[in-house]
Amino acid sequence: METKTTDELKHEIRAATAIEDYLKSNRDNLNLRSLPEHLAFLLSRKGISKAEVVRGSLLSRAYVYQIFSGEKTPSRDRLIALAFGMGLSEDEAQSLLKVSKNRELYARDERDAVILFALQRGQSILAANELLFEHGFKTLGVPEEFV
Incomplete structure (x- = not known):
């Protein structure tokens, strides 16, 4: 369909x-899926493992696994970090935010615009963080144990 x-x-x-x-x-x-169901769907569709998501998101392994199991409810920034870790497109990242009942990325918000720029170009979270840092914004994907 x-x-x-x-x-x-x-x-x-x-x-x-x-x-x-x-x-x-x-x-x-x-949007009838829960966040863990949607994440499992995305993993399957992308053909990637949780370990790959951990490496690409800069989040701790334990925290990522807790998000996928539904034990933890991540912040908007951590979901965006997951989007980078999963190699999501802009539309897929926006859907992930919607499913989690978080505000979508908004082009009129300067920080969000930088994130959208990086997503649209398929950049890594490291490249996105470099852009965020260069423009004086908080970076993404800080490991849970450092928060």
Whole structure:
């Protein structure tokens, strides 16, 4: 099944005569996964391991595994670090933030704009952190034991 855009879904809501019909016909397009379920889905889709996510995110192994198991609820910055660790696209990173009920990256926010720039170019978290540091912003992926 093809994923519908948010605009397409909004149009269908406007056209719907009953919310039940909309929900039933769009079940596959709604964010119904928990964060651990969504992370497992992304791992599978990307064909990567949790160990690779740990290496690419600069987060501690124990903390990443606790996030994946649902034992820990990560901050927005730690989710963004995971997005870099998983090699997510901008859209995938935005979806991850939505599923976790965090604010999406916003192009009008200077720090978010730097992060979006790095995501759009497929940069590593190290490159993103370098850009953040150069512009005077807090970096991503500080290991849990140093927080």
